[in-house]
Amino acid sequence: SQTIHQWPATLVQPVGSPLSLECTVEGTSNPNLYWYRQAAGRGLQLLFYSVGIGQISSEVPQNLSASRPQDRQFILSSKKLLLSDSGFYLCAWSPSRTEAFFGQGTRLTVV
Amino acid sequence: DAKTTQPTSMDCAEGRAANLPCNHSTISGNEYVYWYRQIHSQGPQYIIHGLKNNETNEMASLIITEDRKSSTLILPHATLRDTAVYYCIVRVPLSSGSARQLTFGSGTQLTVLP
Secondary structure, X not given: OOEEEXXXXXXXXXXXXXXXXXXXXXXXXXXXXXXXXXXXXXXXXXXXEEEEOOEEEEOOOOOOEEEEEEOXXXXXXXXXXXXXXXXXXXXXXXXXXXXXXXXXXXXXXEO | OOOOEOOOEEEEEOOOOEEEEEEOOXXXXXXXXXXXXXXXXXXXXXXXXXXXXXXXXXXXXXXEOOOOOEEEEEEOOOOHHHOEEEEEEEEOOOEOOEOOOOOOOOOEEEEEEO
């Protein structure tokens, strides 16, 4: 069966520090991978998606970047965090034409 | 994507069936009804989806009205661990090479009472 791992679960970082959140998927190959941020009102905002190694699409301009160095690894990064980057970040994956399955999320607090 | 309307909150006694309604009167012919739930501070969990026929899996049943303007998610024997926010979403399926923004509304806070 397929599983998705996302870490860390919580993170407190100072403003201006770098960020690296990692997500890996097991039990499947060539998944579509997504990074979302969930706002306080529970809406999910798509940040990045990837359909293959090295293929990243950004949905919104922001202080974040994403990379996919391996087929089942998706990384969310920032060189310098802003206060506004605080939030709940979710990694998700989907096979072709079916549902998205989410990781447990990372609660990021920028102080 | 079509908009959905759900009650803000519901209570259910442990062991009883939980019936969560969703209105989606503007649903179009190629849109499916999806249900997710989110336990506090965790990622959303996919439950079930359907187009027009009723669906059942190991987690829940989905009843869609004949006109497809509303649906009901049924948890047949609710447990305390089913306490979560339940989201009803109406949209076309995700397609290969194209990610779609998953718009979660406010959902229904289901509280299962001991």
